[in-house]
Amino acid sequence: MRKWAKEHGLLLANFALFLVFFGGMILSGAASYSEDQQAHGEPxxxxxxxxxxxxxxxxxxxxWESEFLQMAMYVVLTIFLFQKGSSESKPLDKKAPQDEDPRHATIGKATPWPVKRGGIALGFYKHSLSILLFVLFLASFTMHGVGGAEAYSEDQQSHGQAAVTFLQYLGTSRFWFESFQNWQSEFLAVAVLVGASVYLREKGSPESKPVAEPHYETGA
Structure with a gap:
């Protein structure tokens, strides 16, 4: 068990933090929503x-929508774009292992089955990470619209105005303000990490270059 926990510690720690903060969001959100309801004469x-x-x-x-969009775009952009000196970029002057053609890989017992099978399975598997992230983004985007339409309709009706449908809500400035305010912060955070990793270090982290590495060296 200890070995398994060590091998999966990064995932476990992040999932545990997610549960803690998500629980805090639920409890504080329920309290805030109740206060707003009572302020409008509702129970x-x-x-x-x-x-x-x-x-x-x-x-x-x-x-969630902004997080999945950020990660999906980052995965795709790092295929084509580079940042000299950043640990977040592929090397500029040599081929990265990620660019190797899996059809020419040596097949072993531990080789993922889509690589062994080839064809459509391999074609999908080569882009499965970005596909998953974009699907999660679209699902979250949709649920943002569904929940937002319901919340917006409640607010409209409390002011004597008509409720809105899902599609009508997607056309409101409120929906896009909520989206853009989250999207911009995600890409700002990525830009800071990409740029800061050129000159700054964090000993022991794979997101940083070795402490003694020159600033111009690109890649982890």
């Missing part, structure tokens, strides 16, 4: 009622 809600609300769906998926 407070339970945590379960909050989880079924458009407010919860909107708050959750507008954030």
């Amino acid at each position: 407070a809600v339970t945590v379960l009622q909050f989880l079924a609300s458009g407010e919860f769906l909107e708050a959750t998926f507008e954030n």
Whole structure:
């Protein structure tokens, strides 16, 4: 068990942090939503009622949407684009292992089965990471719209105005403001990491070059 935990520590730690912060978001979100409801003369809600609300769906998926978009775009952009001196870039002056043609790989017992099979399976597998991230982005984008339409309709009706459909909500400035305010911060964070890794170091991290490495050296 200890060996397994060590081998999967990075995933386990991030998933544990996700659960802690997601739980905090749910509890604080339910309290905030209840306060807003009571301010409008409505009864407070339970945590379960909050989880079924458009407010919860909107708050959750507008954030997930930006994260998956950032990661999907980063995976794709690093195929074609470079940053001299950054640990986040492939080397400029030599071929990276990621560019090797899997059809010419030596097949062994541990080789992933799509590589062994070839054809359509390999064609899909070569881009499976970006496909997954874009699918998760589109799913989150959709759920952001679904939850947002419900929350927006509640707000509209409380002011004596008509509710909106999912498609109508996608045409509102509120939806795009929520999306853009998250998207811009994600790409700013990536840009800072890419640029800072040229000159700054973090000993022991694979996201950093070795501490003594020259600034112009590109790649981890």
